[in-house]
Amino acid sequence: MGDGWLLAGWGRTSPSWARVVTPADPAELSVELSGGEGGEKGAGTIARGLGRSYGDAAQCAGGTVIDVGRLSDIGPIDPESGLVTVGGGTSIQHLLERSLPEGWFVPVTPGTRLVSIGGAIAADVHGKNHHRDGSFCGHVTSLTLNTPSGVLSTGPELDPELFWATAGGMGLTGVVTDATVRMKPVETNRVVVDTERFTDLDGVMAAMEESDSGYQYSVAWVDAAAGRGRAGRSVLTRGDHAAVSDLPKAHRDRPLEAPHPARVRVRRTAPSGLLNAFTVSAFNAAWYSRAPRRRSGELQTITAFFHPLDGIDGWNLLYGRRGFLQYQFAVGPDRADVVHQAVRLLSDSGTPSFLAVLKRFGSGNPGPLSFPIEGWTLALDLPLGPPQLARITDQLDEMVAQAGGRVYLAKDARLRPELLEVMYPRLSELQEVRRRIDPSGILCSDLSRRLGMDGARMAG
Amino acid sequence: MNDAFGRPQSMVVLAGTSEIARAVVRRTVADRCRTVVLAGRNPTTLAEAAAEAVAAGADDVPTLLFDAGDPTGARDAVDRCFAAAGGEVDVVLVAVGELGDQSVDETDPERTAAMLTVNFTWPAAAMVAAAARLRTQGHGRLVVLSSVAGVRVRRANFVYGSSKAGLDAFSVGLGEALRGSGAGVMVVRPGFVRTKMTLGRPEAPFATTADVVAEAITDGLASGAEVVWAPGALRWVFAVLKNLPATIWRRLPG
Ligand SMILES: Cc1cc2nc3c(=O)[nH]c(=O)nc-3n(C[C@H](O)[C@H](O)[C@H](O)COP(=O)(O)OP(=O)(O)OC[C@H]3O[C@@H](n4cnc5c(N)ncnc54)[C@H](O)[C@@H]3O)c2cc1C
Ligand SMILES: NC(=O)c1ccc[n+]([C@@H]2O[C@H](COP(=O)([O-])OP(=O)(O)OC[C@H]3O[C@@H](n4cnc5c(N)ncnc54)[C@H](OP(=O)(O)O)[C@@H]3O)[C@@H](O)[C@H]2O)c1
Numbered sequence: 001m002g003d004g005w006l007l008a009g010w011g012r013t014s015p016s017w018a019r020v021v022t023p024a025d026p027a028e029l030s031v032e033l034s035g036g037e038g039g040e041k042g043a044g045t046i047a048r049g050l051g052r053s054y055g056d057a058a059q060c061a062g063g064t065v066i067d068v069g070r071l072s073d074i075g076p077i078d079p080e081s082g083l084v085t086v087g088g089g090t091s092i093q094h095l096l097e098r099s100l101p102e103g104w105f106v107p108v109t110p111g112t113r114l115v116s117i118g119g120a121i122a123a124d125v126h127g128k129n130h131h132r133d134g135s136f137c138g139h140v141t142s143l144t145l146n147t148p149s150g151v152l153s154t155g156p157e158l159d160p161e162l163f164w165a166t167a168g169g170m171g172l173t174g175v176v177t178d179a180t181v182r183m184k185p186v187e188t189n190r191v192v193v194d195t196e197r198f199t200d201l202d203g204v205m206a207a208m209e210e211s212d213s214g215y216q217y218s219v220a221w222v223d224a225a226a227g228r229g230r231a232g233r234s235v236l237t238r239g240d241h242a243a244v245s246d247l248p249k250a251h252r253d254r255p256l257e258a259p260h261p262a263r264v265r266v267r268r269t270a271p272s273g274l275l276n277a278f279t280v281s282a283f284n285a286a287w288y289s290r291a292p293r294r295r296s297g298e299l300q301t302i303t304a305f306f307h308p309l310d311g312i313d314g315w316n317l318l319y320g321r322r323g324f325l326q327y328q329f330a331v332g333p334d335r336a337d338v339v340h341q342a343v344r345l346l347s348d349s350g351t352p353s354f355l356a357v358l359k360r361f362g363s364g365n366p367g368p369l370s371f372p373i374e375g376w377t378l379a380l381d382l383p384l385g386p387p388q389l390a391r392i393t394d395q396l397d398e399m400v401a402q403a404g405g406r407v408y409l410a411k412d413a414r415l416r417p418e419l420l421e422v423m424y425p426r427l428s429e430l431q432e433v434r435r436r437i438d439p440s441g442i443l444c445s446d447l448s449r450r451l452g453m454d455g456a457r458m459a460g
Numbered sequence: 461m462n463d464a465f466g467r468p469q470s471m472v473v474l475a476g477t478s479e480i481a482r483a484v485v486r487r488t489v490a491d492r493c494r495t496v497v498l499a500g501r502n503p504t505t506l507a508e509a510a511a512e513a514v515a516a517g518a519d520d521v522p523t524l525l526f527d528a529g530d531p532t533g534a535r536d537a538v539d540r541c542f543a544a545a546g547g548e549v550d551v552v553l554v555a556v557g558e559l560g561d562q563s564v565d566e567t568d569p570e571r572t573a574a575m576l577t578v579n580f581t582w583p584a585a586a587m588v589a590a591a592a593r594l595r596t597q598g599h600g601r602l603v604v605l606s607s608v609a610g611v612r613v614r615r616a617n618f619v620y621g622s623s624k625a626g627l628d629a630f631s632v633g634l635g636e637a638l639r640g641s642g643a644g645v646m647v648v649r650p651g652f653v654r655t656k657m658t659l660g661r662p663e664a665p666f667a668t669t670a671d672v673v674a675e676a677i678t679d680g681l682a683s684g685a686e687v688v689w690a691p692g693a694l695r696w697v698f699a700v701l702k703n704l705p706a707t708i709w710r711r712l713p714g
Contacts (some may be wrong), residue, residue: 011464013463013464014461014463014464015642016461017641043597043598046479056461060599061598062596062597062599063598103696150499247499322683322685323464325464384465389465389683390465413464414463414464414467416466416492417469417492446599449461449548
C-alpha cells in the first residue's frame, strides 16, 4: 500500500527514499503506527506536513512517511473564544482563507503560511510576535495524537508531559491528527508598519531592546554578506494589525479578504553557483539601499509583512542542485556578542548569506525541545557550495553551545550529534515520553537518527 | 545518516588496509564518522588501520577478513560488514585492488584471471550486495576506486587497466540503476598515487598522495558528485588523451 519516493526538506540537501502513505482518516493512520502493512520492519515511521522544514526532519529513509495532507478539516470558529479545531494536515494558508473573513488571524505564523498545523506544533514555530505572544503551542488548548500505543488526547492540562514533549518534538511523539487553536481577533487584513534603517548591529539591537514592546510584531533583516565595516547594517520592521479606521476609505468595506495562493512558480533548478558571494551581496546591498531610512504608518498586506516569499512557489529551486542551509540559533538576552560574532564570521570568511533575520524572543515555554528561549535569535540562509561552509557552521555550533544557546532543529541538516544534549539539556524528558508512548521505537526520522536520538533502538 | 555536507556517520571499507582508504577514514572520522568497519585480508595490518581510526576518534572499529580472490564470498563479506556496523551504513568504500605484474599477467592465463577477479569480479559482486542494502535503507553512497588506467587502456598495463575499465563502466551503470532510490555511486579516478601499491614504480605525471585523493573523495561526497578525478586536472588531461589517434597514443611515454 502506497508508493515510495525520494523526499527532502526545503533546503534539498539530503534526500532519502521512503514509502509514502496518505491516510484518508485517523483510523487508516493508526494502522501505520501499529507496525504497518508491508513497511520495512524496524525502519520506522514519521509524519510529514508540507515539507517546509529545511533539513531531514520530515523524512525517514527506508521506512514509512505519513503524509497528513488529507487530514485537513477545519471546524467552526467559536465566535466568542476564537477556538477552532483543525486537522493536523491543514495549512495555515487554508486556515486563513477560512478564518480571516470571519475576523480571525492565526495566533503565530512563521515566515511562510505554507506550513501545516502538525508541522507548526512539531516545531513549535515562532513568528514576529514571539516577544509578546510566545510560540505556536502556547495557543493550542488540546490536540489528538496518534501514537504506537493508541490515540491520545493531550493539552497543557491533560498529560502535560506528553503535550510539551510534542511541542517542538519534531514528530517523534506521534502524529497530530487534530488540534484546537485559539485564534486572534483582527479587524482587517493589513498591518500598520514602521520601518527603520540602521548602519550597524548595535543600533538595531538597541532599538529592539528599547521599543519592541510597543509593537506586536518585530523583526530585523541583517546584511551579513557585506564586507568589513558594513556587515550588520539592518532594516527593522515592526507593526500591529490595522484597525478598520486605519484603512483608506475605499478599502473599508472589504477589510478582511484572505491572502491569495502563490501566483508565480519556479519549475527548474537554477544552475549551481547562481547564488554566489557576488550575487548575494549585490542583492543584499540593493535591498538595503531601497529601504527607507525611517517610515511610519505604512499599510502592508499580510503577504508582504508576514510571508514575503509565498508569492513565488518553489523559490528554493533557485539555490541550484546542491540546495542550501538555513542556520538559526538562539542565545540568551545577555549574549548579543554571539550575534555579532556570527555576522563577523560570515562576513570575514566571505561566506555568502542572504538577508539574515534577527529577532528578540520573549520567554520560552515548558517544551523540552521547544526552540525559543528568551534572548536573541538569528537565522541565516546559506547556499551550499563554498568549501569553508561546513567548517564555518561547525564553528558557529561551538560558539552557540558555549554561550548556552541552541540551533533550531526544524532547520538543521548538519549538527554534530554530541551537541544536541548540550543545546537541549532537557532532551531526556522527550526520550522518557517516547519510551512510554512508543516502547518498540517505531517513530523516527532521518533527523532523529542523524542526531542519535533513537538510542538503544538503532543499536539493537 | 549522511548530513547536508555528505558527511557519513558510519562507514564500511572493503580493503581497510588500503593507504587511500586509510586517508579517507582519517578525514571522515575527524568529521564526525563514529562507526567504521574495516574488512581486509591481513589481520595484522587491519589491526593497525583499526587502531589508527580509533585514535582519530572512531568509536570502536570491528575488523573482518575476506579474500577478493573468491567472488562467491562477496555477498557474505558485505553481510558481515553491515552486521558489524549495526545494520545501517552511510558510505561503503570499495578500495580493493592489485596492480599486478604486467609481463606475467599478460602471459599467464591463471594470473590474468586472478587480476580480473580481484580488480573487477569481486568488487562488482560486493557492490551489487551493498547496493541492495543501500536501496533497502533508502540512503547511502557507494564509493569505488577506479583509476585513470581504465579510462584509456595502455599497452604497458592493459591487464590492470582493463580490469579497472570494467569496474568503472560497471559502477557508472550501477549508479544509473540506483537513481531515485536514495542510494548512489561515486566513481573515483585517481592518477598515480604514492602508496604501497606503486612503491618502486616510476612516477607518472600528476603523481599525488593518498591524502589528496581522500580530500577529493570527501569533497565529492559533499557536492554529490558521481565521478571524481584526483587530482582534478586529470579530468581535462584525459578528455584530451581519450581522443588522441591510436598512432600518437601508442607513442606516448609510460
Ligand atoms: C520560507 C520559510 C520561512 C520559515 N519561517 C519560519 C519562522 O519564521 N518561524 C519558524 O518557527 N519556522 C519557520 N520556518 C520553518 C517551518 O515553519 C517549520 O519547519 C514547520 O515545521 C514546517 O511545517 P511543515 O508542515 O512544512 O512540516 P514538515 O517540514 O513536513 O515537518 C516538520 C516536522 O514536523 C513534523 N510533523 C509534520 N506534520 C506533523 C503532524 N501532523 N504530527 C506530528 N508531527 C508532524 C515532521 O515529522 C517534522 O519533524 C520557515 C520555513 C520556510 C520554508
Ligand atoms: N596507488 C595508485 O596509484 C592508484 C591509482 C589509481 C587507483 N588506485 C586504486 O585505489 C585502490 C587503493 O589502492 P592503494 O593505492 O591504497 O593501494 P593499497 O594500499 O595496496 O590498497 C589495495 C588494497 O587492496 C587489498 N587487496 C589486494 N588484493 C586483495 C585480495 N585478494 N583480497 C583482499 N584484499 C586485497 C590490499 O590488501 P593488503 O593491504 O593486505 O595488500 C589493500 O588493502 C585500489 O583499488 C587501486 O587500484 C590506486
